[in-house]
Amino acid sequence: LKVLGETRALLGGCRLEAILLARAPGQLTFLISSPLLAVILLSLARLSTSESDTTRAILAPGLIALWGMALGRCGELIIEAKRDATLELLLAAPVNVGRVLVARIAVVTTASLLGFLESALVAKLLFGERVGVAHVGVFVCALGLTVVGTCALAYLLSVLFVFSRSARQYQNSLSYPIYLVSGIAVPLSLLPGWLRPLSWLSYLSWGVNLLVDASGPAPVESASGRLLAMLALVALLSVASALSMRRAVAASRRTGSIGRV
């Protein structure tokens, strides 16, 4: 019966988010921005002669939509729940709060994958670029791990937002620094050396490099090792998110402090 209840909570979260997504045009901003961003990045990449720069320019709008929508939505979820005073009800409900939140973030993250398709269409139709994936297996695995990692990070941030006065400030600040450190637009070799260790810790930078390499015709160097490293980072992030949420929920139930934040 408990499993049934949890599954219903999960599906309920998905259903609620899908309805909200269809009704609020504001949430689709990233999907309308993606083709424009693709035009901006591809026009710059056209001046470059390297093929991997073009690949990166095609992938970047999709990755930005993925990260942007997940980050934006996990912040808004908490802002709305605080504004409408539903956060207290959610915490008092006899289901796993995290499961409802994960379901809602996952729906938005899945919708954001359209950004990749839009960017590829712009590259093909407006810029006449050859769009294709040479190593489909590696590409799909890397994309899957990137999606799971993004959900996990968004979930971890939503814990932070529960206790923060202004989630919007974090939302605004976490976009471009992450794009830069993760090598979404330019290879990490172009960045200063002291930034590299930060990139090694970012699941996103592993994902970006794997996606770029898997798109090109050359064999992907040590693909399985890199995928395993990424899997380890994503797993670590998921465990950290789950533990933080559990502790945060327990603490707020004990102190009853949520409504006063």
Added chain:
Amino acid sequence: LDGSEPRLRGLNVFLASSANAFADFRVVYTWRGWLIGWLGRVLTQVLFYGSLGLLVGPGTAAYVTLGSAVSLTALETLQAIQSTTWERGEGTLPLLFSAPTSLWPIFVGRSVEWLLSGLLTSSVALFLVSPLFNVRWTASSVVVAASGLLLCTVSMYLFALSFGALVLLRPQVRNLVANVLYLCLVIICGVTVPIDMWPRWVGVVGDAIPMTHAIEAVRLATGVGIHGGGGVRIGSAVREIVHVGLAGVAWALVARSSFGLLRRLGPKSGAASMVE
């Protein structure tokens, strides 16, 4: 003269509305939040575009950095679209409609915080970040660029208000309009690549936007072309700044008409209703 004299009353309304704008700003940002969170974020955006330019070459990196530094004036002032619509969310719009004053001074003052923030962030990006990409500044180029930036920020604020008035009729699209407009401006104002890479009509639209001329002025004043050195041309830069001013005056007229239109359409559309 007292406050009942129409012109002075307009000024008083503008000042009161500006005080409201800065009060809003203090709610959104603390000093530390603005410096680390917001300034840090927009400077990284400039670095992001600058490093994209590096993929082509150091000259292109300088070109793109200057463009994206000036584009912060648009990024910031376009937030006036959102803050204009906040009046509707707060339920104060019906009161403003029935007040014995024009909507114009109210809304010019209402979002003025973004103008100041935009001027600050774009100045830091232009004068402190661009040297990282080998842009060299001289006293005369700084004076020309600073005056271009000031005029550009004011003009882009008026540009944003023109849209803000109309978005008040449909406030749920405020974020969408502001974000999409910014990306369109990046393309049509030549922020990252020269406008002549696009079809001719893009250039015609770009000519009407103050930022296009401000970006051109800054590049002429520093002698930066798409592939590097283009030779410093202060005279041409000053001519571009005059264009910024002319386009700004045109957008002031458009913004004023937009609020006139809002005054006429608002009551019919339900925007002036107390119930949302």
